[in-house]
Amino acid sequence: MTPEDPRNQPGAPCPCALGPSYEQCCGRFHRGDETAPTAEQLMRSRYAAFVRYDVAYLLRTWHPTTRPAKLFPDDGPRYTGLTVLEQTGGALFDSEGTVQFEAHYTDGVRDGVLRENSRFVREDGQWLYVGPVA
Template sequence: MTSRSCPCGLPQAYEACCGRYHSGSAAAPTAEALMRSRYCAFVKGDAGYLLRTWHPRTRPGTLELDPRMRWTGLEILETTDGSAFHAVGTVEFRASYRGGSLHERSRFERVDGAWVYVDGEFVR
């Protein structure tokens, strides 16, 4: 990842990639794009975006992010459905942080046309 590339791992600059989703000027068009933007929100400490893109059925009332957490990379392992032609999708990913990694299979659904995170299960 170059210093100008988006923290989600794609080569575009943050503003042209996940930044436009965070600012609300665009909506993530796929479940994978939403997954990448949510990872980026963890990197940036944007709890508001994480809550806004969480399914109302499973969204917590508040979200406290640890400011000491240092996310270091995202690897998308598999996506199932989640395109413009689907109502649901899954994204399996590995998110690395200083000292370890998190491997999860996340479920996404569309609510009023927008992709939202439903829940996930940790993969060992």
């Protein structure tokens, strides 16, 4: 996302579609002011990080056993929308959970949808993305 991209302007809506603005919603997690309190909020904040190309946040919230050494989200598609379909566990007092979602995107030629049922675990009070449910 370039500085002139409207999604990067102050007061722009959060890409995760939950909060009134990025700064008040996922921005607080990306800045490190707070950690996501549920697996769904972590998944939404990770989606917003892919939209905004926040590689540091993506790596920081990826479980160390499955985290890639490098990540280049700006080489991939441009994400345009998120739909959460279902979740199991992942609440304030759970230690694991799953979130099934659809991430809509365009690759410059055609539109598509990435569907995933993601697994999350909470360690030391912080939710971490593990990977797709097999």
